[in-house]
Amino acid sequence: MQLSIIGSGHVGLITGVAFAYKGHKVLCVDNDINKIEKLKKCIAPIYEPLLQDYLERNAREGRIFFSTSIKEAVDFGTVIFITVGTPPTASGAADLSYIEAVAREIALYLKEYRVIVEKSTVPVETGEKIEKTLRRYVNTSVPFDVVSNPEFLREGSAIEDALNPDRIVIGVKTKRARQIMEELYRDFHCPKIFTNVKSAEIIKHASNSFLAMKISYINAVANICELVGADITEVAQGMGLDKRIGSEFLNAGIGYGGSCFPKDVEAFIKISESLGYDFKLLKAVSEVNLLQRDKFIRKIEEELWILKGKKIAVLGLSFKPKTDDIREAPSIYVINKLLEAGSIVKAYDPKAMENAKEIFKERVQFCNDLYEACKDSDLIAILTEWDEFKEMDLDKVKSLVKTPIIVDGRNIFNPEFVRNKGFIYRSFGRI
Numbered sequence: 001m002q003l004s005i006i007g008s009g010h011v012g013l014i015t016g017v018a019f020a021y022k023g024h025k026v027l028c029v030d031n032d033i034n035k036i037e038k039l040k041k042c043i044a045p046i047y048e049p050l051l052q053d054y055l056e057r058n059a060r061e062g063r064i065f066f067s068t069s070i071k072e073a074v075d076f077g078t079v080i081f082i083t084v085g086t087p088p089t090a091s092g093a094a095d096l097s098y099i100e101a102v103a104r105e106i107a108l109y110l111k112e113y114r115v116i117v118e119k120s121t122v123p124v125e126t127g128e129k130i131e132k133t134l135r136r137y138v139n140t141s142v143p144f145d146v147v148s149n150p151e152f153l154r155e156g157s158a159i160e161d162a163l164n165p166d167r168i169v170i171g172v173k174t175k176r177a178r179q180i181m182e183e184l185y186r187d188f189h190c191p192k193i194f195t196n197v198k199s200a201e202i203i204k205h206a207s208n209s210f211l212a213m214k215i216s217y218i219n220a221v222a223n224i225c226e227l228v229g230a231d232i233t234e235v236a237q238g239m240g241l242d243k244r245i246g247s248e249f250l251n252a253g254i255g256y257g258g259s260c261f262p263k264d265v266e267a268f269i270k271i272s273e274s275l276g277y278d279f280k281l282l283k284a285v286s287e288v289n290l291l292q293r294d295k296f297i298r299k300i301e302e303e304l305w306i307l308k309g310k311k312i313a314v315l316g317l318s319f320k321p322k323t324d325d326i327r328e329a330p331s332i333y334v335i336n337k338l339l340e341a342g343s344i345v346k347a348y349d350p351k352a353m354e355n356a357k358e359i360f361k362e363r364v365q366f367c368n369d370l371y372e373a374c375k376d377s378d379l380i381a382i383l384t385e386w387d388e389f390k391e392m393d394l395d396k397v398k399s400l401v402k403t404p405i406i407v408d409g410r411n412i413f414n415p416e417f418v419r420n421k422g423f424i425y426r427s428f429g430r431i
């Protein structure tokens, strides 16, 4: 089948690569000319495991193409995915202006039947609005269907997630669109759920918010553990073995970041509010998450007392491992707070340095490896659980630092082990 993807960011590009890998012909479109030029030369614009390799393979075998033209996208694909950004507005609601603009442009070029699929994360009722917009701007009586097909891939394992999802959710109104979506996903072997469009939209917001809730819940329990001297890893293990709870997303620490959870939780709160429901539970999820960041700073202060003039080695800038993405990463908040307090920040991340340099410029000393960052530091702050950090040579680190103190926002070490190496070690939910 031929399909088009409008918006070649994290979700769009990975979706395109995954469908091409399954044998479809895919045209990926973006209005960023530089990005499209790079992609035409088979250069992945983001770091994501397997992406470069799969991109090259698909291009070599003639299944993936790139363009800046929405007209070409409309001509090319029977199915047209909209995967443009839905960033938060100042109020926390999703900014749907990019989706609306794309819908208007699609309408201009629509000549024959197309299935238009919203894959960007959007508030409930967006599908309806896309449909109305298309109807308003389409000149002819050409038929089309609007489908909601939310994406559940995670950064860092995005290609694998896109190829082997737990489930595929398709919100659809007509038989014709359903048949086309069934054909599109024929080679994906997992439960496929067909719902109405609004249910599909809610499934996405509700799933991300639920996972965010799990994280805030375990962080709240971790705070209780600290107060009484219990161990959150033991508690999470004991809880997670209950099949109804499950062991995933029970890692306590500095809290969630990234381009999805913070934005989606706020957007779900906002859309609920506009529908007349006060989603108090989610408000607490967001609040608990942000408090963890301050808690991290407090732990540093408790160890160093005065932050001014102290050298802090920040290990980890990306919001999670295996990605170079720093959007809403706890590192940004923490580094800003340290700089405000007058600390000298030396930072290292295996993949996210270039993105972080754009934000902090020369205000942060970017180092070539973790040992350079730790040299002469008063404290080491761990913010991302990269394997490289879990495997660091603690004896070497101890010989390099000024004072051996680690504040660990991701609980990557066994406290006893690190303390036996001569470090003061602070983590979350563990004494």
Ligand code: UGA
Residues within 6 Å of the ligand: 121, 151, 152, 153, 154, 155, 156, 208, 211, 215, 248, 249, 250, 251, 252, 253, 254, 255, 256, 257, 258, 259, 260, 261, 319, 320
């Ligand atoms: C998340 C969802 O997991 C995907 O299903 C969804 O498709 C995606 O958002 C999206 O909406 O596009 P992602 O943001 O890539 O994926 O990353 P996650 O692995 O979910 O992690 C999110 C944040 O939660 C990270 O900052 C991570 O460090 C944090 N986290 C995760 C914890 O603090 N504790 C945990 O136990 C798990």
